[in-house]
Amino acid sequence: MSGITALLFDLFLVFLAAKVAAELFERIHQPPVIGELLAGVLIGPFALGLIGRPDAGLVEVFHGDATAPQEAIDLVYHLVAELGIVVLLFFVGLETRLGDILRVGGRAGVVAVLGVVIPFVLGYGLMGPILGHPTVESIFVGAAMVATSVGITARVLRDLGVIASTEARIILGAAVIDDIFAMVNLAAVAGLATTGSISLLGIGIIAGQALLFTAFVALVGRGAVRRYGLRLEHLKMDGAPLAVSLLVMLGLAALSAWIGLAAIIGAFLAGMVFAEAREHFELEHQTLPIYQFLVPFFFVRTGAQVDWRLFLDGGIMGVALAVTVLALAGKVVGCGLGVLGLGRRSAAIIGVGMAPRGEVGLIVASLGLSLGAIPTQIFSVVVIMSILTALVVPPVLRVLYAGHPETEVSAEDTESPAGKLPDM
């Protein structure tokens, strides 16, 4: 089998596993995204090994080299998965106007700040003062507990049809701010590990750049789409409005990754900018099929990266469970405190929605590992924490929204095609 044929088979298997799992989980009234994650664990290289391993054809392409084909296949999966999560956040952006975010901006800011400070303090406190690990190691664990990975929450809120609720908007706004903190945080620990100290000036510059980028894109982009958006109809190419919006999505995703933010932040901003023209061009209707094709690859790949054998090591699991509980509590308490005025249920939704950790935490931990600041066991602790926070959040959000399916959705948005295909 040639390399490309094997990859097509792999993509087929991933899509098959995702759809079978989504169907099963819908039938047992569980979040389909958890089904997709678990399907990934099952077919991934650490369990059945059905996907993610280079076959003979691919090894041949690399002239029999042992590791390069594996890295190449990882790169292919990573890119397809990245396109999936970029499209997901672009779609969520399309359902979110900048005005909606600015209206909850103050609250989102408080949520983001407390949701960064409290998990860091809890993580640092557990590892240093309580468990007696070295200071740098404790700082790395605290830092790895900071950044929210909003992809899973966005998916669950969309599946539940509540992406336009006040809580969802606060979560999305806070996630953008949180990501700026995450970047600052990453720069800080990288500096700490390499030079032994933290340069406040350097960090201030990074934070300023990120803020400027976000504000510039959001405000100027919105203005441009408002003023010139309708002119997209005058372009001669087929499907110009969709093409231009996808182009901006790819460009802002790459740009925001390049300046150090997550690619999904750029994609979200791109979607938010084009939200100004969404009804006119039916951008949500048109993006939904791309979403349905590409997004499952992200969640199945994420599952496939889980090495379930980590969960069998009692020593690691003890620390990991403690860190996970603090990671959840840190966001629920920190973020929840910031919005207590909205009532306890909303505070809980926002706290839980901000709880999943993901790539940035893993990047912090990898950095610590590669610089010798943390040992392998602590790296595994962070990995387990990321997995568990991702797995716990969807069912809890579902319970929190149960019985209140539409209460918080503002009237103007209920006609938008949130979560269902038209005419089916």
Added chain:
Amino acid sequence: MSGITALLFDLFLVFLAAKVAAELFERIHQPPVIGELLAGVLIGPFALGLIGRPDAGLVEVFHGDATAPQEAIDLVYHLVAELGIVVLLFFVGLETRLGDILRVGGRAGVVAVLGVVIPFVLGYGLMGPILGHPTVESIFVGAAMVATSVGITARVLRDLGVIASTEARIILGAAVIDDIFAMVNLAAVAGLATTGSISLLGIGIIAGQALLFTAFVALVGRGAVRRYGLRLEHLKMDGAPLAVSLLVMLGLAALSAWIGLAAIIGAFLAGMVFAEAREHFELEHQTLPIYQFLVPFFFVRTGAQVDWRLFLDGGIMGVALAVTVLALAGKVVGCGLGVLGLGRRSAAIIGVGMAPRGEVGLIVASLGLSLGAIPTQIFSVVVIMSILTALVVPPVLRVLYAGHPETEVSAEDTESPAGKLPDM
């Protein structure tokens, strides 16, 4: 820049180049697909080198290895491009019912057979008897001139809004049969080059398998969709009909590549099978955005693979031009002869539509090169022939259809969204 960020930037550049070129070519009334191909040439590694080169971040992933990152990046591009062309042929399949193909089946069969035999004879005749090359070399050139690559024609016919015309149906039916011949042809020359002889029994078995696969998928698949298709509504997952049809698309593409046919034949068959349920589920409307996102990557990548410096070698270009003229004449005369009863214009459209060569011809030539059956110069001749047949066909088809925009489109299909986005 990390490897994945660099790839996102590359995808952005590819999409940008594709859309700018498509817009420009629409404005000068030329086929947008040619714009995309030329954009690929321009930004590709042989000209500006904006895409397709691994950056420092990616080289780091491969621990400084020199060639592996290039092969990995080629694999990533190849897969994204392959998804594009698979979606294109799936979409074309959705616009084609099996009944439409069977109605023109006899004619399509004659077109395919003559379109295989005459180019082979012309190519062999030029190289052997006329230019005096060795027999095996001449057989390889003839064999490389056989297989039609229907992707470009399908794209042009769709852009022109005539994918439902009788000519388009004959071309699509003939392309499926042609691909079975191409596979047999490939097996034959591979056998010839390695063993020095051709095993008629082995080739008969391969041809039988391919025929059985195609007939089985088309007939059983159509029956299954007709009988059970509407039950897809009872699935609980979001967007089940689209998801299941995309799943079948990926599965049949991989399967048909695995048995030795082109992946796009499986994708076309998948589309044709779901054409039975297309109105009910609006599958064309839903697939169109995926098409618009992914298809440009195929054509830009195809352009990026063109080494324009080949065109500067006078000696090679002389033979290449002669081979190209015969490649065009072979299909125009061969395929045209088979449908003379439809009138000269239809015969010309079908002949020209079958003329683009592509991957299979290049595979035959690569095989010949790697087995020492042909020298590098002859390989370059085949490469130039593939490029020129691909570039010549779109404008010629456009001229042949000019002034007859809708004459041949059957009435029942004129409501289908052939080529335009809804409500824009």
